[in-house]
Amino acid sequence: MPNLVFLSLTITICLSIFHTNFHVQSLTSSSDIQALKAFKASIKPSSIPPSSCISSWNFTVDPCSLPRRIYFLCGFTCTTDSKHINQITLDPATYSGTLTPLVSQFTQLITLDLSDNNFFGSIPSSISSLSNLKTLTLRSNFFSGSIPLSITKLKSLESIDFSHNTLSGSIPNSMNSLTTIRRIDFSFNKLTGSIPKLPPNLLELAIKNNSLSGPLQKTTFDGSTELAVVELSENSLTGTIESWFLLLPSLQQVNLANNSFTGIQISKPAHGGGSNLVALNLGFNRIQGYAPSNLAAYPLLSFLSIRYNSLRGNIPLEYGQIKSIKKLFLDGNFFVGNPPPGLLAAGATVSGSLGDNCLQGCPVSSELCTPAQKPSSVCKRA
Numbered sequence: 001m002p003n004l005v006f007l008s009l010t011i012t013i014c015l016s017i018f019h020t021n022f023h024v025q026s027l028t029s030s031s032d033i034q035a036l037k038a039f040k041a042s043i044k045p046s047s048i049p050p051s052s053c054i055s056s057w058n059f060t061v062d063p064c065s066l067p068r069r070i071y072f073l074c075g076f077t078c079t080t081d082s083k084h085i086n087q088i089t090l091d092p093a094t095y096s097g098t099l100t101p102l103v104s105q106f107t108q109l110i111t112l113d114l115s116d117n118n119f120f121g122s123i124p125s126s127i128s129s130l131s132n133l134k135t136l137t138l139r140s141n142f143f144s145g146s147i148p149l150s151i152t153k154l155k156s157l158e159s160i161d162f163s164h165n166t167l168s169g170s171i172p173n174s175m176n177s178l179t180t181i182r183r184i185d186f187s188f189n190k191l192t193g194s195i196p197k198l199p200p201n202l203l204e205l206a207i208k209n210n211s212l213s214g215p216l217q218k219t220t221f222d223g224s225t226e227l228a229v230v231e232l233s234e235n236s237l238t239g240t241i242e243s244w245f246l247l248l249p250s251l252q253q254v255n256l257a258n259n260s261f262t263g264i265q266i267s268k269p270a271h272g273g274g275s276n277l278v279a280l281n282l283g284f285n286r287i288q289g290y291a292p293s294n295l296a297a298y299p300l301l302s303f304l305s306i307r308y309n310s311l312r313g314n315i316p317l318e319y320g321q322i323k324s325i326k327k328l329f330l331d332g333n334f335f336v337g338n339p340p341p342g343l344l345a346a347g348a349t350v351s352g353s354l355g356d357n358c359l360q361g362c363p364v365s366s367e368l369c370t371p372a373q374k375p376s377s378v379c380k381r382a
């Protein structure tokens with residue numbers, strides 16, 4: 001009798017294991033399947049190469065069922081219970097098409113990465129439903145239109161990369177509601193307007209090569225205590241870079257080159273602010289006045305470029321005494337007098353350029369002194 005009970009128990013367990021397995025094989029939720037079908041259907045068939053990931057998406061089998069031998073070979077992953085798609089990372093395969101608004105049905109999606117393809121059209125605002133999304137990468141496509149306001153509702157977002165598209169319009173004002181975001185890259189688009197207030201936990205901001213305008217405003221950066229990287233080169237930013245900016249507490253790397261800044265105020269690092277600054281690029285602006293000697297007080301500064309501005313007067317003596325400096329570009333200004341002795345001393349390890357200024361005593365035999373100084377006729381007029 002006990003044996004019989006044991007046997008029937010065993011059979012029940014086996015059956016239920018079999019039953020469970022059977023179901024796991026085909027349990028991708030119907031709304032995820034529908035979204036995946038719509039995702040593929042929004043891509044022009046002629047742009048899907050035969051050996052690409054999407055070409056293997058054949059809906060005669062269940063997308064999440066394992067093992068995957070011929071179909072659904074790549075381009076996405078499923079949750080461990082095989083019910084939902086949790087990641088879409090496409091291969092760069094020249095896929096051309098739009099991004100379906102049904103993308104919002106991937107409720108468990110953590111990563112959406114379509115980089116290096118030919119997607120076009122607007123970014124669907126329904127994307128805001130992806131409440132688990134951490135990484136949104138649409139880099140190097142042809143997305144156009146404006147950045148949907150709704151992205152500011154993506155409460156789990158950690159990284160957003162829309163770089164190298166043709167997005168226009170201004171950056172949504174409520175970006176600062178993205179409290180989990182660490183990295184924003186909107187570089188190489190056609191964005192206009194000013195930079196709105198930044199999210200509090202942002203580490204890295206890159207909006208290079210757009211058409212941003214106006215000055216850097218304190219309200220934009222207030223509260224971004226972790227901001228380490230600011231890349232805003234090749235825009236139309238104007239005004240004076242005020243002293244609070246370099247004193248942002250975590251700032252390490254700043255590139256503001258190729259804008260239209262006209263002034264710069266620098267105070268010595270204070271209360272920890274400024275003490276992490278490693279690289280500062282202010283080249284190719286319209287900065288006037290004297291070179292700020294206080295820059296020499298930034299203890300980790302190793303790259304400094306203020307080349308091709310309209311700076312005049314002497315190069316501060318302090319610039320010859322920055323212990324951490326490796327690269328120094330002061331070329332293309334109207335500096336006069338002798339270079340600081342520290343820069344040209346035997347054994348000095350600084351590279352860069354002091355050329356194309358109005359300096360005396362900058363021997364062309366020194367690499368730092370190339371290219372040659374401006375002709376005296378130009379220097380007299382300045």
Ligand SMILES: *[C@@H]1O[C@H](CO)[C@@H](O)[C@H](O)[C@H]1NC(C)=O
Pocket residue numbers: 058059060
């Ligand atoms: C999908 O697979 C079925 C069965 O293997 C096949 O008949 C069909 O042609 C495939 N469809 C596509 C679009 O490759």
Ligand SMILES: *[C@@H]1O[C@H](CO)[C@@H](O)[C@H](O)[C@H]1NC(C)=O
Pocket residue numbers: 209210234235258
């Ligand atoms: C942006 O980059 C393109 C090349 O990628 C260049 O032609 C253009 O001049 C740049 N824009 C600005 C404002 O520097």
Ligand SMILES: *[C@@H]1O[C@H](CO)[C@@H](O)[C@H](O)[C@H]1NC(C)=O
Pocket residue numbers: 233234255257258281284
């Ligand atoms: C700025 O523009 C100059 C001249 O067009 C170019 O050589 C340089 O690479 C640009 N630098 C940056 C950081 O954009």
